[in-house]
Amino acid sequence: xxxxxxxxxxxxxxxxxxxxxxxxxxxxxxxxxxxxxxxxxxxxxxxxxxxxxxxxxxxxxxxxxxxxxxxxxxxxxxxxxxxxxxxxxxxxxxxxxxxxxxxxxxxxxxxxxxxxxxxxxxxxxxxxxxxxxxxxxxxxxxxxxxxxxxxxxxxxxxxxxxxxxxxxxxxxxxxxxxxxxxxxxxxxxxxxxxxxxxxxxxxxxxxxxxxxxxxxxxxxxxxxxxxxxxxxxxxxxxxxxxxxxxxxxxxxxxxxxxxxxxxxxxxxxxxxxxxxxxxxxxxxxxxxxxxxxxxxxxxxxxxxxxxxxxxxxxxxxxxxxxxxxxxxxxxxxxxxx
Ligand SMILES: C=C1C[C@]23C[C@@]1(O)CC[C@H]2[C@@]12CC[C@H](O)[C@@](C)(C(=O)O1)[C@H]2[C@@H]3C(=O)O
Ligand SMILES: O=C(O)CCC(=O)C(=O)O
Ligand SMILES: [Fe+2]
Numbered sequence: 001x002x003x004x005x006x007x008x009x010x011x012x013x014x015x016x017x018x019x020x021x022x023x024x025x026x027x028x029x030x031x032x033x034x035x036x037x038x039x040x041x042x043x044x045x046x047x048x049x050x051x052x053x054x055x056x057x058x059x060x061x062x063x064x065x066x067x068x069x070x071x072x073x074x075x076x077x078x079x080x081x082x083x084x085x086x087x088x089x090x091x092x093x094x095x096x097x098x099x100x101x102x103x104x105x106x107x108x109x110x111x112x113x114x115x116x117x118x119x120x121x122x123x124x125x126x127x128x129x130x131x132x133x134x135x136x137x138x139x140x141x142x143x144x145x146x147x148x149x150x151x152x153x154x155x156x157x158x159x160x161x162x163x164x165x166x167x168x169x170x171x172x173x174x175x176x177x178x179x180x181x182x183x184x185x186x187x188x189x190x191x192x193x194x195x196x197x198x199x200x201x202x203x204x205x206x207x208x209x210x211x212x213x214x215x216x217x218x219x220x221x222x223x224x225x226x227x228x229x230x231x232x233x234x235x236x237x238x239x240x241x242x243x244x245x246x247x248x249x250x251x252x253x254x255x256x257x258x259x260x261x262x263x264x265x266x267x268x269x270x271x272x273x274x275x276x277x278x279x280x281x282x283x284x285x286x287x288x289x290x291x292x293x294x295x296x297x298x299x300x301x302x303x304x305x306x307x308x309x310x311x312x313x314x315x316x317x318x319x320x321x322x323x324x325x326x327x328x329x330x331x332x333x334x335x336x337x
Contacts, residue, residue: 010192012096012104014202024222025234030242032056033152039160042153050247050262051226051236054153057243059145064240067142067184068219070133071275075108075186085110090317091181098204103321106203106268107187114143114180114279143182146243146279147173150215153245154281161255163294169254172212172283179282179309180211185266186275187223193270201268207321208261210312211282212254214246218276227263238274249326250283250312253304256291261326285310304329 029045029052031038045052074082079095086093088111090100095108110133133139154170173180187203203223217240218224224236224244236244249261266274283289290306307329316325 010190010201013106014104014205015196015199016202023235024237025226026237027234028053028236028244030055033058033149033156039156042157043160046157046247046251046259049226049228050260051264052245053239054149054243054245055241057149059142059149059243061241063138063142063145064217066136067138067277068275070136070138071110071184071186071277074110074133074184075275082108098321099317101318101320103205105205105266106190106201107185107266109186110184112139112182114147114182115176115178139182142277143279146215146217147180147281149243150213150279150281153215154213161258161295163292168292169212169251172287173281175284177284177286179285179313181280181282183278183280184275185278186273187221187266187268188273189271190268191270193268203266203268203274205321206263206265208263208325209246209248209280210250210316210325211248211280212250213248213281215279215281216244216246216276217242217278218274221269221272221274223266223269223274224276225265225267233265248280248282249316250289250309252326253289253329254292254295256295256300257303258295282313283309285313301331303331305331 029041029049031041031045031052032055034056035041042052082093082095086095088094091111091113093108093110096104098105098107151170151174154173155166158166158169167174172178185204190201193201206227218238220238220240222235222238224238225233226236227233246264247259247261251259252261285308287309288306289309289312290304291302296302304326312329315328319325
């Protein structure tokens with residue numbers, strides 16, 4: 001019997017056995033933002049998958065390409081330069097460690113708050129001194145355009161759910177105190193993986209995003225997987241010209257569980273590097289997160305205890321990536337989904 005031992009370089013990482021290779025899933029809903037049926041299709045996709053691909057989104061390709069080029073330039077800097085923007089607090093440059101509770105992945109990243117008032121001046125100055133990415137307008141232009149598109153998606157979602165006013169969700173992201181963040185992820189290739197046939201290296205472990213929605217864009221390298229309602233993991237075919245929208249935990253609560261946050265993860269590749277950029281749209285810290293009254297039918301109750309976004313975030317930041325974070329806030333407490 002041949003026993004393949006794990007290369008020492010991968011000692012601290014999670015290698016998972018994949019019995020059969022997960023083939024690219026062809027069933028991801030694709031929604032055209034300009035389709036007159038978009039509002040209905042958004043609701044249907046969020047109910048079925050908590051996830052969909054958005055095309056004809058209106059975000060200029062020029063902004064996307066410029067940010068990707070700046071991100072690659074940043075991640076190609078010498079390690080000592082990148083480390084000047086870290087360690088993450090949670091904002092800043094991080095490598096291998098995700099969060100502060102022991103999660104690791106084959107990843108390096110930059111996590112930023114989209115509200116400059118929250119990022120300390122000291123951090124901002126360190127960033128600006130150290131890399132072109134913070135001096136150029138690439139991050140700002142991209143985030144501004146993606147936010148606009150996210151507002152539109154949430155307004156269509158409100159229309160589709162027949163809730164009024166139609167800005168009931170988008171206003172939380174539009175708010176100047178919106179607690180939203182932005183992340184650039186780089187998953188370097190891992191050539192050692194080739195010797196480990198049948199095993200896969202975790203780039204970003206499975207989790208749900210805590211916020212309302214996340215808007216993800218990546219280069220053409222695969223790796224993102226989502227967990228379907230029947231608990232099977234499927235690979236999302238990459239598409240560098242489109243966006244992928246995730247339902248987050250806060251939206252699950254606001255719809256009283258009608259929409260559920262999608263579990264997802266990223267697997268590393270042996271040959272290709274993956275670069276992704278994600279906008280996480282969250283409400284202001286003081287906002288009460290509870291089901292929208294029109295989504296709780298007569299005679300029905302909220303499935304969740306009432307909490308503020310600050311309370312949820314504080315609790316989320318004490319959890320491990322894979323934890324079922326909403327469990328603590330359900331009226332009948334559960335620890336697994
Ligand atoms: C392990 C963790 C990293 C995370 C904070 C947490 O304690 C649990 C949630 C994680 C997550 C997942 C989605 C986003 O990438 C993120 C920025 C977020 O809001 O929640 C990360 C957090 C992080 O990397 O700091
Ligand atoms: O990098 C990706 O494609 C997804 C990463 C992710 O899920 C996250 O940063 O929360
Ligand atoms: Fe995520």
